[in-house]
Amino acid sequence: MIELRQASLVYKDQGKDLYACRHINLTVRPGEFLGILGPSGSGKSSLLYMMSGLKSPTSGEVLYKDQRISEMSEPERARLRLVDFGIVFQYPYLIGYLSALENVLVGSPGVGTREKAQELLLDLGIGHKSHRLPHELSGGERQRVCVARALLGGRSIIFADEPTASLDHTNGLAVVDLLVRHRGEGALVIVTHDPSMLAHANRVIHITDGEVVKEEVDPSFAPTGPIRETIGP
Numbered sequence: 001m002i003e004l005r006q007a008s009l010v011y012k013d014q015g016k017d018l019y020a021c022r023h024i025n026l027t028v029r030p031g032e033f034l035g036i037l038g039p040s041g042s043g044k045s046s047l048l049y050m051m052s053g054l055k056s057p058t059s060g061e062v063l064y065k066d067q068r069i070s071e072m073s074e075p076e077r078a079r080l081r082l083v084d085f086g087i088v089f090q091y092p093y094l095i096g097y098l099s100a101l102e103n104v105l106v107g108s109p110g111v112g113t114r115e116k117a118q119e120l121l122l123d124l125g126i127g128h129k130s131h132r133l134p135h136e137l138s139g140g141e142r143q144r145v146c147v148a149r150a151l152l153g154g155r156s157i158i159f160a161d162e163p164t165a166s167l168d169h170t171n172g173l174a175v176v177d178l179l180v181r182h183r184g185e186g187a188l189v190i191v192t193h194d195p196s197m198l199a200h201a202n203r204v205i206h207i208t209d210g211e212v213v214k215e216e217v218d219p220s221f222a223p224t225g226p227i228r229e230t231i232g233p
């Protein structure tokens with residue numbers, strides 16, 4: 001459903017080309033939990049930005065449902081991120097003067113209802129705190145609000161960029177577990193440097209210096225969509 005073909009992301013660093021991602025071929029299959037594992041600086045965030053349309057590849061292509069994201073207009077891309085994709089970042093970005101519930105709703109104008117948002121917060125264990133402002137919540141609770149915001153409306157893909165990095169290990173595992181259990185039919189892509197967060201992934205891609213170096217597949221996972229070659233130039 002998301003397909004990268006020879007996708008590279010190059011930054012200019014003091015006039016020199018720096019390949020954050022190099023010729024990546026990768027397909028995200030419907031419903032799968034895909035883990036992307038790599039050390040700091042290996043290009044994980046860059047890869048996630050390309051997959052989610054936050055950044056355009058310098059060369060190569062990124063397709064969503066066979067349509068090139070780079071050929072979409074900015075409003076179309078924004079709609080993709082609002083309606084089709086859910087994104088969770090390392091730090092829980094919330095609007096300080098809105099309650100937890102309002103922060104969940106703000107991510108899905110016209111898509112999610114108040115009742116559904118409240119239900120999600122309840123499922124995530126913070127239903128009784130939905131009236132609170134972000135500064136009245138702990139770090140783990142704030143990240144749960146971001147998870148609810150990403151889940152509301154039944155997205156086709158949830159992207160999470162080191163969603164557990166600012167949490168202790170127990171809260172980190174809890175946040176991953178919530179994403180896994182509540183994503184419904186959606187695919188889940190989690191980028192992390194911590195392999196313990198990917199214990200239940202259907203597939204784990206290892207990335208080093210912007211390149212895919214290894215892929216581990218859970219043989220019992222049957223994707224609901226077409227399988228394509230995922231590694232190789």
Ligand SMILES: Nc1ncnc2c1ncn2[C@@H]1O[C@H](COP(=O)(O)OP(=O)(O)O)[C@@H](O)[C@H]1O
Pocket residue numbers: 011012013018019020038039040041042043044045046047
């Ligand atoms: N905006 C930028 N400008 C220049 N270089 C960048 C920029 N963002 C990231 N990089 C570099 O690209 C490489 C990959 O970064 P990143 O994708 O953030 O890795 P990770 O998320 O795995 O830590 C690193 O060498 C980083 O320094």
Ligand SMILES: [Mg+2]
Pocket residue numbers: 044045046161162
């Ligand atoms: Mg990163």
